[in-house]
Amino acid sequence: MVIYLRSGGKLRDRLKPDVDIYTRKVEVEGTPTLKEILEQLGIPDGLVAFAFADGKVRRLNYRPAEGDVVTLQPPVSGG
Amino acid sequence: MRIKIKKESCTGCRLCEQICTIWHYKEINPKKAAIAIEPHFPEPGIFEPKLCVQCGICAKECPVDAIHLEGEAYVLHADECTNCGICVEACPIDVLYTHADVPTPLKCDLCLKCTEVCNTGALTVVRRSD
Amino acid sequence: MDGFGGTTLRINLSTEEIERTPTDPELARNWLGARGFVSKILYDEVPRDADPMGPDNRFIVTTGVLTGSFCPVGSKVGFGCISPATNGHADSSMGGHLGPELRYAGYDLIVMEGIAARPSYLYIDDDTVELRPAGDYWGMGSLELEERMKKDLGEDFQIATIGPSGENGIVFSCITHDFGRQAGRCGVGAVMGSKKLKAIAVRGTKSLPAHDLESHWNLTYDILQRTKTHPNMAPWQKYGTAFFVGWSNERGCFPTKNFQETYHKDWEKIDGERLVEDCLVSDKACFGCWMNCGKYTRARIPGKPDTYQEGPEYETIALVGGSCAFTDINHVAYANYLLDNIGMDTMSGGSTVAFAMECYQRGIITKDDLEGHELRWGNIDDFEHFVGMIAERRGVGDTFALGTKGAAEILGQGTIAFASQAKGMEFSGYDTRWYPAQLLSYCTCDIGAHHSKSWTITTDIELGRDTIEGKAPVVIYLQHIRPLFDTWSCCRLFWGELDVTPEEHVESIRYLTGWDITLDECMRVSERVWNLNRAHYIERNGGPGRRFDVAPARHLDEPIPDGPAEGKVVGRENFEAMLDDYYANRGWDRNGNPTREVLEDLGIGYAADNLEKLGHLGEPIPGGIPKVRGQKLKPKAM
Numbered sequence: 092m093v094i095y096l097r098s099g100g101k102l103r104d105r106l107k108p109d110v111d112i113y114t115r116k117v118e119v120e121g122t123p124t125l126k127e128i129l130e131q132l133g134i135p136d137g138l139v140a141f142a143f144a145d146g147k148v149r150r151l152n153y154r155p156a157e158g159d160v161v162t163l164q165p166p167v168s169g170g
Numbered sequence: 171m172r173i174k175i176k177k178e179s180c181t182g183c184r185l186c187e188q189i190c191t192i193w194h195y196k197e198i199n200p201k202k203a204a205i206a207i208e209p210h211f212p213e214p215g216i217f218e219p220k221l222c223v224q225c226g227i228c229a230k231e232c233p234v235d236a237i238h239l240e241g242e243a244y245v246l247h248a249d250e251c252t253n254c255g256i257c258v259e260a261c262p263i264d265v266l267y268t269h270a271d272v273p274t275p276l277k278c279d280l281c282l283k284c285t286e287v288c289n290t291g292a293l294t295v296v297r298r299s300d
Numbered sequence: 301m302d303g304f305g306g307t308t309l310r311i312n313l314s315t316e317e318i319e320r321t322p323t324d325p326e327l328a329r330n331w332l333g334a335r336g337f338v339s340k341i342l343y344d345e346v347p348r349d350a351d352p353m354g355p356d357n358r359f360i361v362t363t364g365v366l367t368g369s370f371c372p373v374g375s376k377v378g379f380g381c382i383s384p385a386t387n388g389h390a391d392s393s394m395g396g397h398l399g400p401e402l403r404y405a406g407y408d409l410i411v412m413e414g415i416a417a418r419p420s421y422l423y424i425d426d427d428t429v430e431l432r433p434a435g436d437y438w439g440m441g442s443l444e445l446e447e448r449m450k451k452d453l454g455e456d457f458q459i460a461t462i463g464p465s466g467e468n469g470i471v472f473s474c475i476t477h478d479f480g481r482q483a484g485r486c487g488v489g490a491v492m493g494s495k496k497l498k499a500i501a502v503r504g505t506k507s508l509p510a511h512d513l514e515s516h517w518n519l520t521y522d523i524l525q526r527t528k529t530h531p532n533m534a535p536w537q538k539y540g541t542a543f544f545v546g547w548s549n550e551r552g553c554f555p556t557k558n559f560q561e562t563y564h565k566d567w568e569k570i571d572g573e574r575l576v577e578d579c580l581v582s583d584k585a586c587f588g589c590w591m592n593c594g595k596y597t598r599a600r601i602p603g604k605p606d607t608y609q610e611g612p613e614y615e616t617i618a619l620v621g622g623s624c625a626f627t628d629i630n631h632v633a634y635a636n637y638l639l640d641n642i643g644m645d646t647m648s649g650g651s652t653v654a655f656a657m658e659c660y661q662r663g664i665i666t667k668d669d670l671e672g673h674e675l676r677w678g679n680i681d682d683f684e685h686f687v688g689m690i691a692e693r694r695g696v697g698d699t700f701a702l703g704t705k706g707a708a709e710i711l712g713q714g715t716i717a718f719a720s721q722a723k724g725m726e727f728s729g730y731d732t733r734w735y736p737a738q739l740l741s742y743c744t745c746d747i748g749a750h751h752s753k754s755w756t757i758t759t760d761i762e763l764g765r766d767t768i769e770g771k772a773p774v775v776i777y778l779q780h781i782r783p784l785f786d787t788w789s790c791c792r793l794f795w796g797e798l799d800v801t802p803e804e805h806v807e808s809i810r811y812l813t814g815w816d817i818t819l820d821e822c823m824r825v826s827e828r829v830w831n832l833n834r835a836h837y838i839e840r841n842g843g844p845g846r847r848f849d850v851a852p853a854r855h856l857d858e859p860i861p862d863g864p865a866e867g868k869v870v871g872r873e874n875f876e877a878m879l880d881d882y883y884a885n886r887g888w889d890r891n892g893n894p895t896r897e898v899l900e901d902l903g904i905g906y907a908a909d910n911l912e913k914l915g916h917l918g919e920p921i922p923g924g925i926p927k928v929r930g931q932k933l934k935p936k937a938m
Contacts, residue, residue, distance in 0.1 A: 097531040099799050101758065113531050137761040140547035143535040148543065148573055162531040166547050166758060181592035183585035184397075188370060192517050198369065199404060199507035201456075209455065211479045212447055212608045215581040215596045269505065287521075289528055289590035290537070290583070 093118055094128075094155045098163040105134045106163070114160075125161065126151040140166035171242055172298050173278075173285055175219050180292035182207050182217040186284035193283045195272075202269045204278040219292055222265045222278035228257035242298065243280035248273070301325055302511040303365055303813035305403040309429060311422070313495050314355060314414030316431050323408045329815065330903070332825050333364025334789035335391040337409055338380025339829045342389055343836045343907070345413075352384040352487075353469060353494040354415075361402070361410040361500065364789025368400035368508050368587075370520040371808035372527075372800060373791040375399060375586035377460075379483045381491040385471045385648070385703055386723040386748040388837040390486030393786050395586030396478035398502060401458040405504025416496035419467075423453075424502045434498040439464060441641035442476035443609075445499060453501055460500045463643020465691045466493035470701040472648035472726070476640055480596065480610020481586070484645035486725065486747050511814035519808055524590060527798040533591065536797060537583065540593035541614035542572030548618065552865025553731045553738075553757060555623045557661075557677060558654035559720045559854060562731040563863025566627040570617055574629040584610060591793065599633035601680065607637035612646070615751075618729025620650035624657060625677035635683055642691045648703060651726035653686055655704045655719055664713055669696040717853035722749035723837075732851075733860050734868035735760040737771035740878045743849045744775070746833040752786070754778035759933050768874050772881035776930030780826040787826060827929060828902040831894050835907035838893065843916030845892030846883075851875055887925030889918035897925045 097113045098106050108115045119128055129136050129151070142149040143162040155161050184207050187200035195202050208218040222244075229237035229244045236250035237257065246257075251274040258266045258275050267276040285293045301323060310319040331340045338360050350356035360380035367374045377399030383390035402408075405426050419434035437445055442463035449459045459477060466473035466489035473489030474482045483489075510516055527533060535543070548554040549567045556564040568574070575595060584594035599607045612620065612632050620639070621632040639646045653675075659665045660675040667674060671694070673685045689697030700707045704719035704726055720727040725748025732739035737756035742749035754775050763770050781802065785792040788809070794800040806819045838845050851870075859869040883890055887898035895918035896908040911917040 099531045100797065103799075113529075135761065137551060138758060140544050141535075143531075143538075146534070146538075148535070148539065150546070162535060164532060164535045164543075166544050178582070181583045181585035181594075183589050183592065184587055185590060188588060192370070192513065195507075196513055197507040198510055198513065199505070200400075201404065201505040202507075211596075212443060215479075215598070215608050217582070271505070287524060287590070289524075289533075290592065 092157040094158065095160045096128075096163060097160060098165070100165045102134070102138055102163055102165045105138065106132070122154045124152050124154050125149065128155075138165060140164045171280075171295050172224060173221060173280070173282065174294050174296045175221060176292050176294070177216060177218045179290045180207065180217040180219050181290055182209055185287040186219065186293060189283045189287045193281060202272055202276060204267060204276040205284055206265075206267060220263070220265050221293075223263065224278075224280065225262070227260055227262060228266060228277070231256050231260040237277070241280075244277070245279045246274060246277040251275070301328065302509050303369070303809070304328060305363070305406045305408045305508065307406045307408065309407055309410040311410065311412045311431070312414045313412055313416040313420070313431070313497065318429050318431070328365070328408070330825065331829070332787045332822065333367070333408070334362045334376070334378030334393060335380070335783055335786040336364075336825055336829050337362045338378060338391045339389055339832050341411060342380060342382060343832050346382055348840050350382065352382045352387060352491060355413065357382050357413070357491060357494070359412040359491050359495050359497065362789070363399045363403050363408050364787055365809055365813065366788040366790040366805070368403035369510070369808065369812050370517050370588065371790060371805060371812070372520060372523060372794045373586060373589040374789065375588055375791060376786070376789040377402065377483070378786065378789055379475055379488040379492075381488055382840070383486040383725070383747065384469070384490050385487045385725045387840055388723065388746065388748075389833040390488060390747055391786060392483040392485045392488045393789065394475070394477055394481045394483040395589075395791060396458070396481035397587045398458040398460055398477050398500070399789060400587045401502045401504045403504065403508050404506050405502055406506050412495060412497070415494065419496050419498055421499040421501060422497060424500070426503065426505055437498050438467065442643045443479060443637075443641045446476070446479060449499060449501055454503070457501045457503045462489045462492050462498060463641060465643035466490055467498070468691060468693055468701070469493060470644060470690060470693075471703045471706065472645045472652060473643050474645040476643065480584070480594070480640060482640070482645065484647055485750055489643055510812050512811045516808060516811035519804065519811065523800055523804065527794070527800065528590070530798045532797045536591050536593055539572040539576055540595045542575050542595065542612065542617055544614050545571035545617050548730065550864060551757065551761070552734055552860065552863050552868070555618050555720070555727070555729055555731050557625050558623050558651070558658040558718060559727070559731055560658065560718075560861070561863060562733070562860050562865050564622045564625070567622070569627050570621040570629045570632050575612070575633070578629055579633050581608065586791065589791065591798070593793065597633050599630045599637060601630050601634055604634065607634055609633060609637040609640055612636040615729045616646040616650065619647045619654070619726075622729070623650055623654035624683060626680070627678055631678075631680040634680060638684055638687055642687060644687070644691070647728060648726040649687070651720060652690070652700050652704055652707070653683060655707065656686060656700050658718055659711065659715060664711060664715060665696055671695060720852050720854065722850065722852075723848055725749050730757055731860070731865075732855050733870055734765045734865040736765075736768045736870045736874060736878060737763070737775055739851055739855055739870050739875065740771060740882060741775050741778070743851045744882060745779070746830060746837065753783050755782070762933060765868075768878045768881075772878055773885045773931035774933045775882065776885055777932050779830055780823050780930055783829065784822055784826045787829065824902065828904055831899055831902055832904050832907055834894055835899065835904070835911055838916050839910055839914060843891070843893055843914065845888070845894075845916070846879065846890075849879055849892055885926060886929055887921065889921065891918065893918035895919070895921055895925060897921065898929070901925070
């Protein structure tokens with residue numbers, strides 16, 4: 092199936108967007124978790140603070156469905 | 171069209187005030203804006219954008235007819251205004267503002283610039299019937 | 301002067317003399333604002349033996365070149381003084397609306413000295429500047445006072461206050477504004493209190509002059525439209541900083557039980573999702589910001605009054621929530637309110653209470669010291685009682701009013717080993733035992749341990765958490781680029797989160813001021829500030845500099861007991877090797893003293909002369925100093 096991953100900052104360089112400047116189309120087999128998808132793409136999961144899909148926060152054990160747009164949020168220092 | 175205010179979405183950033191003055195006066199000075207964000211803190215902890223709804227009462231009250239209906243906006247013409255202050259007093263929702271350095275009241279002319287910068291949906295453009 | 305309010309205020313609080321001068325164009329160009337202004341003024345004016353809490357210390361309120369402009373996001377105001385916590389340069393900033401308001405009143409910089417004869421507040425309404433008696437404002441909580449002053453003076457005044465903590469000289473007192481924004485660190489609130497200054501109220505109605513307003517605006521307008529669709533925008537707007545609690549735990553760097561552990565097993569009960577779901581009242585932004593990371597919340601605890609506060613943000617959740625081992629987000633939010641209103645930095649305040657909790661755990665303090673109360677992990681009643689003891693300096697509270705280092709020096713019994721601080725200021729909310737670059741960042745930081753000047757958790761992940769190789773140059777680069785935002789006096793997050801480049805910020809400065817300025821020049825200013833602060837620190841505290849770049853024993857020797865980072869620790873040898881590497885890359889000698897060559901290169905040769913007189917000038921480096929100090933992270937090839 093196809094899902095779309097989006098990210099900015101340092102993560103964008105890792106993601107290598109191909110749809111627009113933030114978005115990469117990714118084909119996956121079965122219904123893998125985000126963690127497994129990141130492994131497939133060679134992105135260290137340490138650089139992803141959390142994911143955001145459908146207006147809600149998702150952990151790395153989230154399994155995206157066909158056509159899902161998932162934002163990968165890098166960590167930051169602040170507060 | 172009109173500007174719809176959704177006050178629960180306002181975050182008090184005052185970008186609307188900034189763009190209003192830069193657009194109309196070419197100055198960085200939010201105190202000259204025709205919109206104001208009124209904070210209600212510490213309780214209930216919300217912001218309230220206060221902006222003209224183009225009701226036209228000020229135009230009716232203006233003794234020199236300096237406020238004209240143009241399209242859907244009542245526009246104050248500075249060259250005709252005597253700055254008597256009657257419109258400011260007449261405004262039922264207190265959204266005609268004043269500034270010591272500006273010789274007329276500050277009135278929204280529905281330029282919609284504030285809706286372009288608002289990133290939270292607190293100010294949006296809707297058709298008048300919506 | 302385009303891009304500036306134009307006026308500098310000098311106020312002698314003892315004599316109540318108020319002097320206005322045009323803001324010095326040379327100061328503006330060479331030091332850019334806020335943190336830079338503070339560095340230069342403190343270095344030039346404060347006698348080296350001056351007591352931080354005495355009349356000779358300066359209390360500086362300052363804006364920077366971008367404050368109040370349209371560049372994202374010129375919301376910040378800076379406060380500066382010699383810190384009572386570190387006895388060195390202190391700069392602490394906060395967002396909100398006060399900085400822009402000062403500029404619209406025409407002021408770039410306010411330098412105060414002396415001590416007011418009676419508790420006072422500073423009243424500024426455009427050209428009217430008065431020192432007014434504080435009357436019954438003295439003694440009020442920070443948040444309560446802001447509400448009161450808005451009623452007394454008008455909603456369009458911007459107000460900054462201190463609480464009882466600042467009045468009583470607790471070294472980690474903060475300054476509060478906008479019902480929840482704080483200049484938290486370095487004890488700036490304690491120095492404000494030592495001046496008998498309870499509050500600052502400002503209203504400004506003037507325009508900020510801009511050289512080329514159209515270009516300045518167009519640049520920001522393009523950035524605005526571009527960043528609205530940035531992937532990080534929606535998550536930031538929804539959760540703010542609070543969401544990184546989970547990540548930090550999973551990476552084994554979440555301070556838990558005073559940094560005894562680095563994984564809080566109940567983190568899901570105190571994270572950003574809980575905050576938003578259970579406590580959120582409204583989203584709140586600083587002036588001119590379209591990312592609204594502020595979360596205004598209500599805490600509800602049975603048997604206690606509901607409280608309204610901004611936050612807790614990540615650092616508060618880490619150092620109050622994790623470090624004091626709370627397991628309910630309402631308790632963390634309530635604790636946040638207590639500290640905000642009493643006027644304590646939630647970071648150092650949280651850490652100091654956590655340190656006391658560990659002292660209680662170990663029997664070093666007992667119920668007898670605590671007026672019959674306990675001080676148990678995660679207990680909000682114990683927390684509340686103990687914070688009151690500190691604020692009023694009752695009993696053992698008087699000891700902890702000095703922060704963890706000061707308290708450990710009095711308590712003895714090896715407590716200094718678990719006081720997580722550097723130069724007298726408490727660590728930010730990241731444990732360093734698996735993050736050597738972060739440990740180096742804390743221990744070399746010019747204001748004491750603070751992540752805002754260099755945050756390297758992801759750098760450590762990128763370069764490898766078990767190695768120290770290549771870390772020092774990146775720390776130096778970050779110590780220049782990150783504080784640059786405190787110098788421009790604008791928010792760093794649009795760079796870090798939304799890919800707005802520092803070059804775009806500089807372009808904005810060019811349009812605003814008409815200066816022909818580059819990012820390289822700005823980075824040199826930032827390096828100049830860093831080196832001047834170092835020289836100043838050595839001049840005040842004696843040399844060699846290396847003697848002060850010390851890590852707490854826990855972070856060097858004590859392996860993390862469990863969780864994702866189990867068994868990790870940096871080790872003394874590694875730490876010293878990183879320091880060697882750091883000094884070499886800075887152009888300092890191996891004693892950590894700046895060399896004449898580097899100080900002259902940065903245009904502050906006078907600091908070399910002063911260090912030389914004291915015998916603490918760095919030995920010349922054979923082969924000379926590095927031409928470029930610091931290096932941007934080069935991510936490993938995949």
